[in-house]
Amino acid sequence: MTLLVDPPLWPRHGRVWGHLVSDSSLAELHSFAARAGLPERGFDHDHYDVPAERYDELLALGAELVGTRELVRRLRASGLRVRARDRG
Template sequence: MAVLLDPPLWPRHGRIWGHLVSDESLAELRDFAARAGLPERGFDRDHYDIPADRYDELIALGATLVDSRELVRRLRASGLRVPARDRRRTGPRTADRPALTDPP
């Protein structure tokens, strides 16, 4: 019952990125993202890609910073983790199947 952030470690597009997940439900994650004003294009199947400059704001809104291993452990335990093999599939974004993107 938490929205989690891992440390921003992934360089892309001139920024450093991390991940925002829920350990409860995608509805919780999407509700949190909407309250934070995160763009829908940042959603990637089971997480949002988050630039480092948004971390303080997200933590102030209630996200919990955890290390990357803890984030993945809790995401898997929740049953929400999308396996890597399923991330490679592409197609149009829908409510049931958002489009896949390259890593942040």
């Protein structure tokens, strides 16, 4: 059970964002996000969008920084990945 974050690369709303995922369960992801004080509105089907300024805190809480490709690979392998076409 691992929480993963990829490098913040996505500009939006005057900030740069990355993603927080679990490689084992959405329950684990939501629990970690609540502990970190991330707002529920940041959840997007299979991940939380996280601003760059929160990364140090997430890493201190135990999240692992991985490359974007590794994050997607592990999310797919977990069976939790929601494809863009299925997001509705």
